[in-house]
Structures are given as C-alpha cells and as structure tokens.
Amino acid sequence: MKQLSGFEPVAHSSLGLVTTSRITFKGDNYILELESGDTLSPVTVAYETYGRLSRNKDNAILVCHALTGDAHAAGHHTGEPGEKPGWWDLLIGPGKPLDTDRYFIICSNFLGGCKGTTGPTEINPATGKPYGLHFPFYTVKDMVKVQKWLVDYLDIEKLLAVIGGSLGGMQVLQWTISYPEVVAGALPIATTARMSPQAIAFNEVARQAIMSDPQWNFGLYEPDSQPASGLALARMIGHITYLSEEAMLKKFSRRFINGKNRGYRFEADFQVESYLHHQGSTFVNRFDANTYLYITRAMDYFDLHADYGSLKKAFSGCKSSFLVISFTSDWLFPEVCSQELVRALRMAGKNVSYCNMDSDQGHDAFLLPGNRMGEVVSGFLTRVQNEF
C-alpha cells in the first residue's frame, strides 16, 4: 500500500539542519514596479542558503522553484525522524550535483508565493489584513526582479549559475534576458519559452475549480477555512499533467483498491484515484488557494516570443552559457519546447548544450531520482566554473 501515498520513502538529508531567513526590502529604493503597472512595497523575501560563499564570490548558484515549491530546497528544518527534506535535496548537498562543499546555493520563495515571501497570504500594510485578491498581478519577470534584489543584498555580483525546472526554468530564462551580465551558466529544465494553449487550459480548469468552491468566497476566506475541495481538485488536475501515461501504468496500472473486483461505486475504486485524492487533500494543508490563482496566471502570461518580438531577439543580448534539459515523457512542456529554445539560442549565436533525458516519469522527472540529470548538471557546472 506504500505506493498509494505517492511518496518515496522519506530520506535523511546529508545536509543536516537548515533555516529559512527573511529580508524585507523597504524604503524609496525598493518600490517594486510590476509589469502590470502596479507597484508593491515593502517586499519581504524568504530564502535559504547552503554551503559557503567563496572569498571571491564566484561560487553562487541560484535555484528557482516551481509552482508549489518554496525556499526550502534542501536539508531538514527540525531534524525530527521522518521529516521530509527540502524539495530538491536529491540534487543539493555535499557531493551532490549542486555540491554544497563547492558551491553556495541560494533558493528563495518567489514573489507572490505563500511560503514567507510577500504574496496574497501576507499582511497588506495598507489594511492590516491579508492581501488576498488585492494583491497585484505579477509576472515571471517581476519574480526575477525581486530575486535580483536578494542577490544584490547578498553582495553577489555574478552568479555562477541559475537553475530551475518548469516555472523555475521560466525564471532561469528570464534571468538571462533581464540580467545578462549576472548569469554565467543557465540551466532551464523541463520548461518552455511560452505556455501552450493546452497548458493554459489546464491552469484555467484548476482556477475554475478553486473559484467555483463556495468556500473561496471571492478570495475572502479565513486562512483556516480554505476552499479545500476546489484547491484539492486543482492539485489533482495538475498531478495528471505532471505524470506520464507510462508512469501511471507503472505506478498504478488498472489496479483496484480492494483486490481484483470492481466496487461499483463512485468512491475511489482504482489505485490511481486514491493517489490523486491523497495528493489533493495533503496539498490543501500546505498551500493557499488565492496564491494558486496568481501563480498559474503568471505562468499563462509567460511568453518570451511576444515579449521580445521573437525568441531569437529575446536571447540576443544574453551572455550566459546554457544547458537546456528536457525529458522524453514530459507532455506538459514536451521536448519540442526545449528544442525550440535550443534552436533560438543557436540562431542567436549563444553557447548552448542540450540534453533530452530518456525518462518515463513525465514532467515531474526533474524532481525525481531514476534519471541521469544530476550527472549532466554536475558536468556543466564544472565547465562553467572553469570558464568563470
């Protein structure tokens, strides 16, 4: 039955205990001008760092998280037995591809998140209440702007690398365009230069699930009475797109919960249903519904083609070396999306390597063991460091 929970056995992180820091950017120098035309101030950023910044400050790597991630990318917060380590502990730690013995790793909760950085769940200083739907719309470009404030605050002039998967990969791409001098190596993983109408459609159904839940109440719910069924449904929809058909077949096939026989019921009868229910209900305890609306909208609006006239033009000013990674069974951001990136980068005369990883794990492969992404990342970082 272990399989039903959808979790790998909880691993112990070799990184040990870590803590989340918060820095608040306020005052006239920190009025965040958003793409929408709105402004936001002050802005607090939650972040974690692992490893030590070198004397020359030439070993810093920024990790960008995906839709439901946070600043806690690796290590443990409490060290209690069974506590899950950060979301990319697989990749980050001593001797791992993002080697904390060599590199200084930074990960922050992005602008508009619900894990410590200013977002819809945080208090609006103008009203003393959570922002909720009064939070301004923000874009991937806006997220990256705030990350740049953090990098400046940490007194780092140039990042050895920026790395991230999915929405994290969009941030990586935007970094190389917004701050070309600051990024030596860029690793956009399982991502795309623009959201497809199909991906927008899935996001829209997820949002409708949230907004159709009467508990949503036009965004005016109390933190302890979230639109739980709508948010769970949104997560279930998302999860289908994160897995592949092959992964589902391997994980669940058509197995029933109760042995061999059909239950003739509308309650969960297949293991795949039980898995989705579990994913949905646990998500509600760790994520905020309004925030889900905003982040998915930021993804929908991501379109480097439209923003810069063409993808080649978008990358024309880039100075980074690129390692683009896709996964063969990813159908949310399929390999053609990465191949389009690679083509545009090559047309723009940039230094780009591409790796299409063989995997049956779907979009989520970048978060999972069982593929050789780590080795490729590790080799690329060594090269970039040699050329730094």
Place this chain on the structure above:
Amino acid sequence: MKQLSGFEPVAHSSLGLVTTSRITFKGDNYILELESGDTLSPVTVAYETYGRLSRNKDNAILVCHALTGDAHAAGHHTGEPGEKPGWWDLLIGPGKPLDTDRYFIICSNFLGGCKGTTGPTEINPATGKPYGLHFPFYTVKDMVKVQKWLVDYLDIEKLLAVIGGSLGGMQVLQWTISYPEVVAGALPIATTARMSPQAIAFNEVARQAIMSDPQWNFGLYEPDSQPASGLALARMIGHITYLSEEAMLKKFSRRFINGKNRGYRFEADFQVESYLHHQGSTFVNRFDANTYLYITRAMDYFDLHADYGSLKKAFSGCKSSFLVISFTSDWLFPEVCSQELVRALRMAGKNVSYCNMDSDQGHDAFLLPGNRMGEVVSGFLTRVQNEF
C-alpha cells in the same frame, strides 16, 4: 469571434426531418440482469432510424454513441432555421458513407443515458421519483444487452455493421464478443480495449468536480437546479482531452480575447479559456450530472483484457470483419490502443483492416470533417455488404 463559440457553422441536413421513437421492454422476459448483480425493469429505449430496412433485412447498421451523445444521430427534429442536425449527420444521410439510400441506420440512446432511455433522470417506478443515485451501476456489456433487445424488437437477425467512436467503439467491440453471430462488420473508431489509468484519472477529476459542487447534494438535486458549476467543470476537463495540442494551437494559439494585451485578471483572458467556458455552460443545459457519473464509471470499468483473460481470448469467438480506425493526434485513446486491438484480432485469426488516419484534430476527429474517415468507412461497408 465566431471561432470562440467552438461550433462549426450550423449545416442543413439533407436527411430532413426525423423523430425519436421509444419502446418499453417490460414483463418477465425483460428483466435486465446487470453485470453488477442488480436487475432493472422495465427498460425504455429511445431510438431513431434512418433509411429503409430491406426486404431481406440485410442492410441494418447500428450506430453507437459516445459519452454525451444520444439517439439523434442525423437529420433535424424541427427543421427550424439554425437548428443543429444530429451529432453524426456528417456521416449519415443520402449519398453519405452511412448512406440512407442503401442502409437502414439505427441509433439508440444507451442504457443509463439521459436522453430518453432508462437512466438516472427517469422515474423509478418503485418510488415515483427520478432514480438519481438509486440507479444501478451498469457497464458497456449491459448497454449492449439492451441494444440487442432493440435489434430483436426491430426483427433484425443480423446487423450489416455496428459502428461507433470512443465509448461508442467500446460498445462495438463488446457487440462482436457478446453476439458474434449478429455482427457482420465491426467498426471500432478512436477507442480502446481498456481504459488507461490516465483516462480514469481524468474521469475521476470530472466526477470530483460534480460531487464537490454543493448543488449536487449527494445526487438529490431537482432537474432545474443541477450542480451547474461542477458539471461545467467536468465538461471543460473532458474537452481538453478531446482536442489535441495542435488543434488548440490552430484554433486559439495564445490569442487574448481583447486584442494584444494581457488583461491581468482571473476572468477569461485567453480565447482558449472563453471556448472552454462556453463548452462548459452550454453542456449544463443539455446533460445530467448524475448520468455523467455513471457513464464515466462504465468507461472506467471497461477492460476486455481482464474480463476475458486476454484480448486475444476476448476476440476468439468473434465472427465479424473488423475495420479499426484511429487518429494520429488522439491522445485520450492514442493509436497504440487501436494497434493493440488489431494485433489481438490478428493473433486470434480474425479479418481485420486498420487505418490510422492522419489528423491534427485529436480525439474528436471522428466527429469532425477534415479527414478521410468517411471514405474508408464507405469502402469497408460495401465490402461487408458484398460478403453478407
């Protein structure tokens, strides 16, 4: 803006006016024994016929509809200007592939539907109220059993062909297994021998959308106060799986509703969102939420491999000639599902032709113009008729 409605321009049917008939099967000879172990009686079936049954009764073709279809497959009910013809008018009519000058076409609303055949919306004679969730669970095999009653009632011993797409194709497959002597030609289109866990997952999210809507009220809603938002959401999810990525790109690309600019809002901002909303809201006016739960469950439970030990064994007693058709861009029941059928039929030594139609229209291709399915169907029917 025409594109936004999602409809092709409404065509006039050359078949003219048609009517739906109803026949009630009652009495001791018509106690329907369901796979679940439950029984149901009486059973009313809504059906339409087009063309004339030949003196030798050798020209009858049974059409099986998909999830949200009905008995009204072709022609007009009122003849009022702008009235949409039946759902497969493209294929059925004088001179068309299912040529009403040559063939006698039968289409019935399947058991458990909400379009005139006994189902959750019909009155339960035991209570005088609609069955609702007291309706027994039924399977594809049960649907086919009731269709056989209808064929017997029409005094047809052997069908020239049984044809249908998607869930309709599952009924076709079941017909050849349940009544091997009765089916000369079988045309399973865009279908599968068993639902994949991914397809079950989409169905489950759709059901959860319905059952999470407070208006659903455990199935006890009044006909005029359906769980509209839940049912609309279910339809939106379905529609994503009926289209292909390519079809969505062609139809909507990333176009905004209001010209070039982002609206920075959660209301529909992209054309693809507006399309889905339209599909969702119009569906609520023509379909019943409880019925949607039952039908999707019947699909989930469809598994010829499990029912008969193997697919080869399932088909071992078949006497029909098969034409299996798939569409290259169908990702709900992808071409591999049809190829698996073809392989099993060949291993079982059956007469089978296979056509993988080049199409960018996704699963819905079998309902749409723009591919050459009609020609292939037409040629196959002529051959089967010659050998009848």
